[in-house]
Amino acid sequence: MYKKIVLFNSGLLLIIAIIFVQYYVNPKQQKIYFPQQQWQAHFSPSFSFTVKDHKKKYRLSLVLTYNQKYDFQNLYIQCTLQNKNKNITDAVHEIQLFHPIIGNPLGKGFLKNKSQTIIFLDDYPLTHQTPYTLQVQPLMRKKILQGLISIRLAIQSLP
Numbered sequence: 033m034y035k036k037i038v039l040f041n042s043g044l045l046l047i048i049a050i051i052f053v054q055y056y057v058n059p060k061q062q063k064i065y066f067p068q069q070q071w072q073a074h075f076s077p078s079f080s081f082t083v084k085d086h087k088k089k090y091r092l093s094l095v096l097t098y099n100q101k102y103d104f105q106n107l108y109i110q111c112t113l114q115n116k117n118k119n120i121t122d123a124v125h126e127i128q129l130f131h132p133i134i135g136n137p138l139g140k141g142f143l144k145n146k147s148q149t150i151i152f153l154d155d156y157p158l159t160h161q162t163p164y165t166l167q168v169q170p171l172m173r174k175k176i177l178q179g180l181i182s183i184r185l186a187i188q189s190l191p
Contacts, residue, residue: 063184069101071180076169079185083158091188092153094168098129099144100137101179105130108171111152115160124171125150145181155190 064077083090096107107127113120127150128138139146158164166185170177 063182065182066180069099069179069181071170071177073170073172073175076167077183078168079166080163081166081185081187082161082163083187083189085189086157086159086161088189089155089157090153091151091155091190092166093149093151093186093188094125094127095147095149095184095186096127096129096139097141097145097147097181097184098137098139099146099179099181102129103178104173105132105135107177107180110169110171112167112169113153114165114167116162120164121153123152125152149186 062079062081064079066075092113094109094111106129108124109127110122110124112122127148129146129148130137137146139148141147168183
């Protein structure tokens with residue numbers, strides 16, 4: 033009976049470890065934290081990355097983590113993807129953070145911090161072997177935006 037309990041617990045720990053590695057340790061994710069949970073107007077996060085398989089298409093997403101201290105319903109950002117100092121794409125995106133009528137946070141999360149994902153490139157071929165750079169520039173209403181915790185770039189290869 034004791035061996036069955038030990039084997040069951042060992043198997044359970046192995047399954048949890050596999051799930052953790054698969055979903056939480058992704059080398060194609062980069063995260064930048066905002067000092068004192070404030071995004072200042074002069075700070076434009078920049079992400080650098082390369083892709084191994086140039087025949088696949090990719091989905092590039094940004095995940096913004098925020099809390100109730102953010103003063104507005106939404107956030108506008110300008111995303112510029114470059115390769116060898118050549119702009120591949122440059123677009124303004126809106127991230128809805130709070131419900132427009134009720135005011136509740138729209139993101140995912142159990143406690144006070146929520147995360148909202150925006151896909152800014154989907155089904156896109158990244159065919160260059162040189163590093164790519166993504167610059168995220170906030171389009172600010174104030175010089176300092178309170179309540180923004182971090183921004184993360186997630187890169188997913190598509191079948």
